[in-house]
Structure formats: structure tokens, C-alpha cells
Amino acid sequence: MAYGLLKGKRGIIFGALNDMSIAWKVALKAHEEGARFTLTNTPVALRLGTLKELAEKTGSEVLPADATNVQDVEDLLLKSMEVLGGKVDFILHSIGMSPNVRKGLPYDRLNYDFFLKTLDISALSFHKLLMLARKHDAIEDWGSVVALSYVAAQRTLFGYNDMGDAKALLESIARSFGYIYGRDKKIRVNTISQSPTITTAGSGVKGIDTLIDFTERMSPLGNATADDCANYCITLFSDLTRKVTMQNLFHDGGFSSMGMSMRAIDQYSKSFDECD
Numbered sequence: 001m002a003y004g005l006l007k008g009k010r011g012i013i014f015g016a017l018n019d020m021s022i023a024w025k026v027a028l029k030a031h032e033e034g035a036r037f038t039l040t041n042t043p044v045a046l047r048l049g050t051l052k053e054l055a056e057k058t059g060s061e062v063l064p065a066d067a068t069n070v071q072d073v074e075d076l077l078l079k080s081m082e083v084l085g086g087k088v089d090f091i092l093h094s095i096g097m098s099p100n101v102r103k104g105l106p107y108d109r110l111n112y113d114f115f116l117k118t119l120d121i122s123a124l125s126f127h128k129l130l131m132l133a134r135k136h137d138a139i140e141d142w143g144s145v146v147a148l149s150y151v152a153a154q155r156t157l158f159g160y161n162d163m164g165d166a167k168a169l170l171e172s173i174a175r176s177f178g179y180i181y182g183r184d185k186k187i188r189v190n191t192i193s194q195s196p197t198i199t200t201a202g203s204g205v206k207g208i209d210t211l212i213d214f215t216e217r218m219s220p221l222g223n224a225t226a227d228d229c230a231n232y233c234i235t236l237f238s239d240l241t242r243k244v245t246m247q248n249l250f251h252d253g254g255f256s257s258m259g260m261s262m263r264a265i266d267q268y269s270k271s272f273d274e275c276d
């Protein structure tokens with residue numbers, strides 16, 4: 001059911017690759033709620049993914065940009081304002097990639113060129129986006145910027161590797177820029193810390209299926225799906241959350257506050273039964 005929460009609002013959505021992407025679901029919901037927006041991804045992702053299909057469904061223009069490239073992001077912001085007919089009200093940063101994870105290099109044997117690439121793509125790109133948006137005054141007063149994060153920013157999770165460091169930096173950038181943008185323009189900057197979700201990026205995490213089973217058993221409300229995440233993003237883009245900023249908002253069915261659950265204990269005890 002749509003509520004018209006984003007009626008008349010303009011936005012930019014980064015990171016939809018295919019119909020499993022969290023950004024894809026956000027775009028569908030934002031369209032349902034009355035928003036108009038541009039869609040963007042790297043030229044390679046545009047070739048390999050299916051973004052054109054989403055653009056047709058939502059009546060959006062696709063603008064290629066590598067989020068680590070300052071000129072690309074600058075062009076994207078200016079072109080988006082031109083296409084949409086004014087400043088934007090919301091931006092979704094839904095971008096993450098680690099070459100170390102891709103190449104299977106563990107945390108105690110990282111390649112540092114790859115590590116810098118991880119940080120650039122997954123965290124610094126958020127700073128570049130915010131800095132350039134401010135430079136070009138591209139976001140309306142009381143606008144909302146959201147980036148997607150993961151609990152590995154606060155806690156060590158096997159296999160998440162240098163992406164944990166990137167997420168910690170991403171969340172810190174949201175706080176640091178949230179102060180400046182809030183003070184000067186009343187613009188909110190938040191991160192959403194999402195449950196593990198099966199997507200192209202999610203599938204790169206070692207043992208993702210077991211992790212998803214574990215977090216499902218640990219979370220009183222169960223894992224949050226990509227559709228649930230999209231709903232949460234819409235609330236943050238809407239005028240109903242105008243005083244929420246500089247937050248890392250856990251969207252994980254309660255996982256981040258749990259130590260041990262009955263369902264996880266039940267499963268864990270089974271392994272002892274097998275040893276008897």
C-alpha cells in the first residue's frame with residue numbers, strides 16, 4: 001500500500017545492479033510513494049546488470065558514474081538537477097565492494113592497494129558525494145541522505161574482512177558530515193545497519209548462508225529483508241523523520257542487541273548431542 005510519503009520529491013539512487021539489490025527495492029518503493037529520481041551505477045555495472053529494466057519501470061533516467069571519481073559524481077549531481085528540474089530531496093548511497101574479499105585474501109594477509117580501494121569505494125565515496133553535493137548546493141533544505149552499513153562496523157564477524165573497517169569509516173563520515181550539513185542546511189545524514197541479505201554483494205561474504213541462519217535465530221523479529229530495508233529508507237526520506245540525523249540506525253530485527261537466544265541455543269546444543 002502506498003501513502004504518498006515522497007510525493008513531489010526528487011532523488012538520486014546509487015547501487016541498483018539487479019533485482020536482488022537493496023537499492024532496486026528502494027527505487028521501486030520510492031516510485032510507488034510518488035518520488036522522481038535518477039539511477040546511477042558504474043559503466044561496468046550498467047553493462048553487467050539490468051538497471052535499464054528498473055529505469056523503464058520507474059520512468060527514471062540512468063546516469064553512469066563511478067562513485068570514487070570526483071568528476072563523475074560532480075557531473076551526476078549537475079545532470080540529475082537538470083533532468084529532475086531542481087535540487088534533490090534525498091540520496092541513497094548503496095555501494096560496497098572489497099577486492100580483498102573478492103580475491104579471498106584474509107584480514108591478516110591483505111593487499112594494501114586493494115584495502116585502499118575498499119575504503120575508497122565503500123566509504124570515501126560517501127564523503128565525496130556529500131562534499132560535492134554541498135559545493136553545488138544540490139540538496140534541498142531538510143533533505144535526507146542515507147548510506148547502507150552493517151554491524152561489522154561495531155563487532156567482528158568472521159569473513160567480513162576489510163569491509164568492517166570501511167563500514168566503521170562510512171558511519172563516522174555520516175556523523176561528521178551530518179553535523180556540518182545539519183547545522184548549515186538542515187540536511188539529515190544517516191546510515192542504516194541492515195541484516196545480512198542475499199544480494200550480489202552479500203553473496204561475496206564467506207559463509208553467508210550460515211550467517212543468515214544464525215542471525216535469523218538470534219533476532220527476535222527475524223532478519224530484515226531487502227524489501228523491509230526499502231520501507232525503512234522511505235521513512236527516512238520522508239518528512240516524518242525530519243529531526244533524525246547523524247545516526248547509525250540498526251535495521252536487523254533486534255540482532256545487534258542480543259547476546260544469545262533460545263533458538264540459537266537449541267541449534268547449538270544439537271552439535272553437543274551429536275558428540276555424545
Ligand SMILES: NC(=O)c1ccc[n+]([C@@H]2O[C@H](COP(=O)([O-])OP(=O)(O)OC[C@H]3O[C@@H](n4cnc5c(N)ncnc54)[C@H](O)[C@@H]3O)[C@@H](O)[C@H]2O)c1
Binds near residue numbers: 021194
Ligand atoms: N547484502 C547484505 O548482506 C548487506 C548487509 C548490510 C549492508 N549492505 C550494504 O548494502 C549496500 C548495497 O549492497 P547490496 O547488498 O544491495 O549488493 P549489490 O551488489 O546489489 O549492490 C552493491 C552496489 O555497489 C555498486 N558499486 C560498486 N563499486 C562502485 C563504484 N565504484 N561506484 C558506484 N557504484 C559501485 C555495485 O555496482 C552494486 O550496484 C552496500 O553498501 C552493502 O555493503 C548489504
